[in-house]
Amino acid sequence: MKIDTSKELFEKAKHFIPGGVNSPVRAFKAVGGDPLFIKKAKGAYLYDEDDNQFIDLIDSWGPMILGHAHSVIEEEILRAVKDSPSFGAPSRREVEIAELIVSMIPSVEKVRMVNSGTEATMSAIRLARGFTKRDKILKFEGCYHGHGDSFLIAAGSGAITMGTPDSPGVTEGTAKDTLLAPFNDLEKVKELIEANPNEIAAIILEPVAGNMGCVIPGEGFLEGLRKLCDENGIVLIFDEVMTGFRLAKGGAQEVFNIQPDLTTLGKIIGGGMPVGAYGGKKEIMDFVSPEGPVYQAGTLSGNPVAMAAGLAQLHYLNTHPEIYAQLEATTNQIVDGYQSVLEKNNLNYTMNKIGSMFSLFFTNIQVTDFASAKSCDTEKFGRYFRSMLESGIYLAPSQFEALFISAAIGEKEVERIASSFESFAAGQ
Numbered sequence: 210m211k212i213d214t215s216k217e218l219f220e221k222a223k224h225f226i227p228g229g230v231n232s233p234v235r236a237f238k239a240v241g242g243d244p245l246f247i248k249k250a251k252g253a254y255l256y257d258e259d260d261n262q263f264i265d266l267i268d269s270w271g272p273m274i275l276g277h278a279h280s281v282i283e284e285e286i287l288r289a290v291k292d293s294p295s296f297g298a299p300s301r302r303e304v305e306i307a308e309l310i311v312s313m314i315p316s317v318e319k320v321r322m323v324n325s326g327t328e329a330t331m332s333a334i335r336l337a338r339g340f341t342k343r344d345k346i347l348k349f350e351g352c353y354h355g356h357g358d359s360f361l362i363a364a365g366s367g368a369i370t371m372g373t374p375d376s377p378g379v380t381e382g383t384a385k386d387t388l389l390a391p392f393n394d395l396e397k398v399k400e401l402i403e404a405n406p407n408e409i410a411a412i413i414l415e416p417v418a419g420n421m422g423c424v425i426p427g428e429g430f431l432e433g434l435r436k437l438c439d440e441n442g443i444v445l446i447f448d449e450v451m452t453g454f455r456l457a458k459g460g461a462q463e464v465f466n467i468q469p470d471l472t473t474l475g476k477i478i479g480g481g482m483p484v485g486a487y488g489g490k491k492e493i494m495d496f497v498s499p500e501g502p503v504y505q506a507g508t509l510s511g512n513p514v515a516m517a518a519g520l521a522q523l524h525y526l527n528t529h530p531e532i533y534a535q536l537e538a539t540t541n542q543i544v545d546g547y548q549s550v551l552e553k554n555n556l557n558y559t560m561n562k563i564g565s566m567f568s569l570f571f572t573n574i575q576v577t578d579f580a581s582a583k584s585c586d587t588e589k590f591g592r593y594f595r596s597m598l599e600s601g602i603y604l605a606p607s608q609f610e611a612l613f614i615s616a617a618i619g620e621k622e623v624e625r626i627a628s629s630f631e632s633f634a635a636g637q
């Protein structure tokens with residue numbers, strides 16, 4: 210594979226951008242080799258600056274659930290741009306997208322738009338703290354909630370990929386207010402609540418974790434958290450930046466039938482534009498300024514072009530609910546393909562899968578939390594990544610990320626993915 214142009218761009222980028230990239234995992238550090246610079250994408254395919262073509266199994270880390278450059282979204286973006294890309298004043302689409310989100314996610318009664326998932330989670334914990342008049346939050350090891358200071362403690366995604374789940378620059382004062390429990394460990398949560406009586410404002414988690422690879426909540430885990438929050442006046446926050454509108458129209462909370470108090474959203478909600486949102490119970494959301502005392506603002510929040518893209522994508526998902534069964538069927542085919550290759554080659558790696566998210570873990574133990582995820586052979590993951598890339602399959606460049614299937618992936622792509630995995634596995 211010829212990647213001269215990408216190499217040239219990366220060399221130049223390193224002079225002007227820290228590490229040559231605007232988000233760390235993109236640098237391919239965990240898998241070796243140089244990152245590819247992408248020129249365009251359409252449907253299921255990415256094209257790099259050297260005109261190599263790849264089947265995309267990341268979907269821009271989730272947002273492109275309909276495939277790239279979907280006509281419905283493209284048209285709405287172009288329509289919005291012509292009326293000026295920004296007003297900094299209220300506009301019609303903000304009302305329409307809020308109404309649509311509230312109709313798709315029953316636990317969300319009011320919603321505030323922001324510009325990223327990071328902003329959504331930062332704002333949600335400030336709100337939970339303001340509402341409960343308590344300082345501490347409880348998060349789970351290996352869950353990633355963006356790069357806000359309070360969350361960069363045992364964080365997943367790029368933080369663990371770079372080997373820095375705890376970042377320098379986060380003050381001790383901030384860190385002491387973040388309590389940690391292993392994912393799926395209800396007993397530990399109980400202990401922490403008992404040890405910190407009336408001090409915990411919120412429990413925040415990815416209801417299905419996607420940032421330590423795909424990790425699924427065990428029987429009774431989410432129900433147990435709901436109950437503990439109710440008994441102790443704690444705000445339950447589901448960070449559905451990744452799972453929202455992906456696992457179902459109403460996200461993981463619909464699949465598991467648990468209503469959190471607050472929900473954070475991002476990725477799919479922007480149709481590929483920079484958008485996030487947080488919402489939930491009216492009585493809590495009415496604490497947000499200017500209705501209430503908790504301050505949160507944004508010059509470009511509710512931006513008309515971003516709203517047009519998000520609205521088009523959410524509207525499409527809402528009016529085509531059959532898409533979720535299709536996504537799941539495609540994902541099952543891919544995962545079945547992987548399983549049969551693993552069996553044929555006597556490899557007993559672990560696969561986790563739910564809806565259109567899955568991960569192959571290079572370990573032979575069940576992956577249910579951060580500790581089991583970290584048992585993976587990341588060297589082997591690197592070989593797998595590079596082998597798939599050579600075969601034209603673009604994976605997330607880290608063991609600790611989930612893969613996402615888009616509606617643009619069909620039979621032809623499913624077969625190519627299986628045969629590419631076969632060539633890798635046969636060489637093991």
Ligand SMILES: *Cc1c(COP(=O)(O)O)cnc(C)c1O
Pocket residue numbers: 325326327328330353354355356415419420448449450451475476485
């Ligand atoms: C991606 C992600 C975030 C951060 O969103 P950004 O838009 O990258 O700031 C937060 N939480 C979860 C669960 C995510 O997957």
